[in-house]
Amino acid sequence: MTSAASRARPGLGLLKPAVFSASLLPLAWLFWRIAANDLGPDPAQELAIATGEWTLRLLLITLSLTPLRQLSGRPEFVRVRRMAGLFTLFYAAIHFFVWMSLLLAFRWSAIGEELVERPFISMGFASLLILIALGITSTRAMVRRMGKNWKRLHRLIYPAAILGVIHLSWILRTDLGEAVLYGSILTLLLGYRLWRWLTRSA
Amino acid sequence: MLIKKPSDIQPSEITPESVYRRRREFLRDSAALLAGGAMLPPLAFGQQGDALKAAAPPGLTRTPPATWWEDKFETIAPAPSEEPFYTAESLTPYQDVTRYNNFYEFGMDKSDPSNRSSAFQTDPWSIEISGEVAKPGTYHLEDILKPHDLEERVYRLRCVEAWSMVIPWIGFPLADMIRRFEPTSRAQYVEFETIIQPDTMPGIRSPFAIVDWPYREGLRMDEAMNELTFMAVGLYGSFLPAQNGAPIRLVVPWKYGFKSIKSIVRMHFRETRPNTTWNDLQANEYGFYANVNPAVHHPRWRQDTERRLPQTLFSRQIIPTRLFNGYEEQVAHMYQDMDLARHY
Numbered sequence: 001m002t003s004a005a006s007r008a009r010p011g012l013g014l015l016k017p018a019v020f021s022a023s024l025l026p027l028a029w030l031f032w033r034i035a036a037n038d039l040g041p042d043p044a045q046e047l048a049i050a051t052g053e054w055t056l057r058l059l060l061i062t063l064s065l066t067p068l069r070q071l072s073g074r075p076e077f078v079r080v081r082r083m084a085g086l087f088t089l090f091y092a093a094i095h096f097f098v099w100m101s102l103l104l105a106f107r108w109s110a111i112g113e114e115l116v117e118r119p120f121i122s123m124g125f126a127s128l129l130i131l132i133a134l135g136i137t138s139t140r141a142m143v144r145r146m147g148k149n150w151k152r153l154h155r156l157i158y159p160a161a162i163l164g165v166i167h168l169s170w171i172l173r174t175d176l177g178e179a180v181l182y183g184s185i186l187t188l189l190l191g192y193r194l195w196r197w198l199t200r201s202a
Numbered sequence: 203m204l205i206k207k208p209s210d211i212q213p214s215e216i217t218p219e220s221v222y223r224r225r226r227e228f229l230r231d232s233a234a235l236l237a238g239g240a241m242l243p244p245l246a247f248g249q250q251g252d253a254l255k256a257a258a259p260p261g262l263t264r265t266p267p268a269t270w271w272e273d274k275f276e277t278i279a280p281a282p283s284e285e286p287f288y289t290a291e292s293l294t295p296y297q298d299v300t301r302y303n304n305f306y307e308f309g310m311d312k313s314d315p316s317n318r319s320s321a322f323q324t325d326p327w328s329i330e331i332s333g334e335v336a337k338p339g340t341y342h343l344e345d346i347l348k349p350h351d352l353e354e355r356v357y358r359l360r361c362v363e364a365w366s367m368v369i370p371w372i373g374f375p376l377a378d379m380i381r382r383f384e385p386t387s388r389a390q391y392v393e394f395e396t397i398i399q400p401d402t403m404p405g406i407r408s409p410f411a412i413v414d415w416p417y418r419e420g421l422r423m424d425e426a427m428n429e430l431t432f433m434a435v436g437l438y439g440s441f442l443p444a445q446n447g448a449p450i451r452l453v454v455p456w457k458y459g460f461k462s463i464k465s466i467v468r469m470h471f472r473e474t475r476p477n478t479t480w481n482d483l484q485a486n487e488y489g490f491y492a493n494v495n496p497a498v499h500h501p502r503w504r505q506d507t508e509r510r511l512p513q514t515l516f517s518r519q520i521i522p523t524r525l526f527n528g529y530e531e532q533v534a535h536m537y538q539d540m541d542l543a544r545h546y
């Protein structure tokens with residue numbers, strides 16, 4: 001489908017602004033909770049948890065767009081994929097910043113130690129590094145310049161998501177319910193791809 | 203109902219509230235009162251010379267688990283004004299002490315224990331005393347408390363998750379209680395168990411829980427007999443809320459909070475070291491001793507500093523953590539020959 005034809009579809013001009021605004025809602029909600037003093041006695045920890053959860057949710061949403069497009073036949077899903085990926089990076093960056101500033105108070109030696117000595121932090125950091133690499137190479141020019149390698153590089157989104165779920169499961173202490181939930185969704189999304197790949201090459 | 207409306211408060215419950223308070227707390231409570239629209243007459247602040255250091259805000263007093271509790275709380279010896287049974291550091295407000303809790307039987311979020319514990323039953327309550335003691339048996343809580351005069355202690359509480367609070371507890375020394383059951387010479391350790399109440403504890407019912415309930419903790423006998431070790435039945439001059447471990451819990455201020463087991467139903471005296479819940483779950487993360495130590499990091503949390511609660515984003519108190527949570531003088535002798543990095 002040409003882009004001229006897609007522009008002609010009613011409502012499509014609103015798609016991106018709508019998704020853009022929706023992606024900012026969790027952040028707006030956090031600002032509201034800050035303003036309303038609703039984060040409880042340990043707001044730094046609360047913000048770390050909330051931004052971490054939204055990073056993982058957006059990552060899973062991003063991963064669901066290609067299957068949704070394939071199952072529904074609607075191209076709109078893929079049109080917002082890059083934006084969803086960049087918002088994932090955006091929330092991951094806030095999550096990281098909250099940790100550096102509010103939890104570790106910019107004590108650089110402590111930050112360095114934590115990144116290598118706490119396994120759950122290392123997992124999150126590895127995931128963040130992947131997201132940054134994907135973000136930097138997400139421009140149209142990069143897609144063109146990198147050709148086949150672009151696709152290869154961007155498959156790193158799968159390990160990024162897996163690392164995110166491992167990061168989460170190592171944080172949980174007595175009940176793995178949350179990790180099971182996110183892990184199942186991720187398994188479904190990756191399983192779908194595996195199934196398509198197997199049935200296609202067969 | 204957990205929290206009483208001011209109109210429900212019995213005079214006997216108000217007694218511990220007519221006490222000395224610092225101005226800051228008075229202002230905060232006044233604000234809470236105004237917010238609630240309550241029209242209680244101003245209480246006689248600073249009237250009694252021998253009053254408690256802190257009291258629950260009017261209107262937030264707990265319902266006693268049974269009527270005999272009210273008599274028990276009539277007379278409470280206030281905390282002295284010096285360390286170690288008292289600290290002049292700012293108290294963590296009642297609302298935060300009772301709404302920010304780890305009590306995984308009720309759920310994993312800090313707000314779960316206060317939000318999901320309203321059905322928790324604390325009466326009747328008994329504790330089974332067993333093992334290496336001359337007087338084993340299952341004792342009703344009223345009988346356990348009877349000979350003990352309640353006293354107030356203001357202790358720091360340091361969680362392994364690197365946050366901390368300052369809490370005015372009401373209770374009595376564990377050593378006094380243990381002596382009554384006459385431990386034999388073979389009693390080297392005491393093991394504690396939390397109640398299991400599946401009907402009222404949603405965390406226990408979760409299919410994804412990885413804990414083998416009941417929650418278990420333990421102390422070496424000399425730790426249990428230390429003057430700091432405390433059995434708490436109240437806080438802020440009032441009865442313990444469910445989320446803080448009602449009706450009776452341990453407080454071991456020089457150890458990470460998870461050692462201070464809540465809602466105790468069993469104490470077993472034994473010769474060998476007991477298994478403890480966190481140690482069973484992750485032995486490389488949670489040791490048996492769990493002494494607060496800024497130099498020994500936990501695999502998940504560094505321990506050199508702590509977030510003193512409450513915080514706001516604009517006034518964050520991140521303070522250095524002290525060896526044995528600042529109680530070194532009272533407890534260090536018990537660990538003299540031990541490598542604290544190995545026996546964490």
Ligand code: HEM
Nearest residue numbers: 048049052053055056092099121124125127128164168171
């Ligand atoms: C350097 C990068 C990262 C650091 C330093 C970091 C650190 C943290 C910290 C300190 C917490 C709070 C832990 C606690 O409750 O004790 C947290 C929670 C969380 N993080 Fe990260 N994180 C990083 C990257 C990521 C990434 C990339 C994701 C997602 C893909 C993620 C997902 C989460 C989630 C879902 C939680 C919430 C856990 C809960 O529900 O309690 N994190 N992270």
